[in-house]
Amino acid sequence: MTPGQDADTRQLVGLVDAVRVARPGGRGRPRKRLGHLTGDKAYSSRANRAALRARHIPHTIPERDDQKDNRARRGAGGGRPPAFDRQRYKQRNQVERLMNRRKQFRAVATRFDKLAVRYQATVCVADIFIWLRARPDRPRGDPRNTP
Numbered sequence: 001m002t003p004g005q006d007a008d009t010r011q012l013v014g015l016v017d018a019v020r021v022a023r024p025g026g027r028g029r030p031r032k033r034l035g036h037l038t039g040d041k042a043y044s045s046r047a048n049r050a051a052l053r054a055r056h057i058p059h060t061i062p063e064r065d066d067q068k069d070n071r072a073r074r075g076a077g078g079g080r081p082p083a084f085d086r087q088r089y090k091q092r093n094q095v096e097r098l099m100n101r102r103k104q105f106r107a108v109a110t111r112f113d114k115l116a117v118r119y120q121a122t123v124c125v126a127d128i129f130i131w132l133r134a135r136p137d138r139p140r141g142d143p144r145n146t147p
Helices: 008-017 046-054 065-073 086-090 093-102 106-110 116-133
Strands: none
Touching (some): 008 046
16 A cells, blocks of 8 residues: 555565465465566566566566657667567456446545555455455356446
């Protein structure tokens, strides 16, 4: 949780380091390394890419236009463009749709709660309501499947 005026991109390394994925069956230590990270152009800084490479985390982050221009201006010294998987990036919309559903809850969208713990609890309650409203036993294209 950050103040509204802070850039989210500065929190990427701390967020990646805080990841703990339980092993199948719940046995053993949790896995700390992500299988893959997909982000938007805000996370395309050289520092973020270097931090992800140092942690051996594959990532799909599009390059900003100013970064492309700077690399092209430097010519051969600018290096190669970073790898980008368009198909994987298209799947990012699932996360965006979840965030938009969360914002339908007024307390989540406006962040009434001042304490981070209470705001996280509000987001959890909103997620429970979203989960309860979903009807997974209906086909995906069924218009009655959305709240």
